[in-house]
Amino acid sequence: MARAVTTRHKTIATIAAWIVALLIFFPILYTIITSFKSEQEAIAGFNLIPSGTLESYAAVEAQSGYFKFFLNSVILSLGSTVLALIVSVPAAWAMAFSPTKRTKDILMWMLSTKMMPAVAVLFPIYLLFRDAGLLDSRIGLTVMLMLINLPIVVWMLYTYFREIPGEILEAARMDGATLWGEIVYVLTPMAVPGIASTMLLNIILAWNEAFWTIRLTTINAAPLTAFISSFSSPQGLFWAKLSAASTLAIAPILIMGWFSQKQLVRGLTFGAVK
């Protein structure tokens, strides 16, 4: 670099960046801190040092059966992601390696289905689910989450698959590899990182989806989004418990998210920004 970075410049930038970053992170930090307070402490004014009690965590499980909602979140996000992958890996593979004139149009059309506002089809879906007996069922919601994330999954896989050089396939074919052999021994090892990133982002999106998961469930299939929303009714001041439930609900996804920053950019911009 032509310009030597002065220590002074770096110090100022560091201090500014840390202050801003901590301000942005503060609501999350304060939630985590409050989750280790007792209910009395939680409303006793601003205080960053909790007593470290775990009573809120115990109470969340004991009073509302937290674990069941957590389990539903896991089942729904994993289930919908696996389903989406099963459907979209072949599609993305075909579009990346045997593109036709219409491939681009199909991709754009798939993307366009993502633009439909959920609320516009709320009642028809509600009706269809009710008549099919799928309201408040894990299967129904899994399919729902799979459908709304399908375009993003196909797109992400497509942008990853497209980067696998086609010559490798030809070489394999020359060596007499069958189509099956091609897929299993040549493509899969090269595609695994892309599939893993897609999976990660899709789990995050499904975990945090907060329209269908709230409206199509009541008790049995309700995931954490629905559970947390039930805290909104003013039933007194249970902030330590709310904090404990919130901390548990966001912790797994927060950690996964930290590892998927790059993929996030790619997945959510449909490859437009890398």
Add this chain to the structure above:
Amino acid sequence: MATRQTSTLARFMMAPSVILLLIWMIVPLAMTLWFSFLQYNPLNPIRDGFIGFSNYALFFKNPAFAASIVNTLVLVVAVLAITIVGGILLALLLDQPLWGQGVVRILVISPFFVMPPVAALVWKNMIMHPGYGVFADIARFFGVQPVDWFADLPLTSIIIIVAWQWLPFATLILLTSLQSLDGEQKEAAEMDGAGFLARFWYLTLPHLARAITVVVLIETIFLLSVYAEILVTTNGGPGYASTNLPYLVYQKALLEFKIGQASAGGIIAVILANIVALFLMRAVGKNLDK
């Protein structure tokens, strides 16, 4: 290269996802369109029947409709303005050499991973609560009367929460784009004596234009359908002060069971989203040709 055999296979491999999305797109939307021409009330079915465009007329005449359209647009525009301006500033800051850059990035990106109901409830109860929230504590510290955020400034409160959720997204995209800016160009500009502002205006900003477009379009799609944040904080109130179009449609459909009117509102929401979608598709499509 594609032989007839592989192209048949390719079609076969694409079929499941295409068919699924086709059903998902057509069936519910067709139902909504049909319902929007019906008088349809599951609680009071006596007068149910075809009524043409009356639902649209009713929906337009409802004072809540104008309010909800204005609120929807204010929410989208305000959050976009905050996240784009804030995102550019933050990206510029994070692009500097820093100690602990990795940790700073993690802290900044975190709000994006918080599920909407948690984000909204945390802000509502722990930050903005007029009695026990952190803002109230700060106000009292300075001897000022705490603001009752959700009663007095409902839409502003929701804008703050939603902007907090989307600022990380804008920052991350813009930072990624910033890091792909050619270092040599920057150095050349510096050697020519271009100051920070000149470099920003003539070099950085044009380079970011594409990323900014993408952020604006993608955020708009999600911001047009903000729902959970309103549901757990203000419930659209007081009055219709924080009701947006999705929330109004939800109220009509599942609380009042006026399915016809709700469907008309849904169709209007689709039209609104499609206008935005058209622009997004063009921006993304251009990239595909590269």
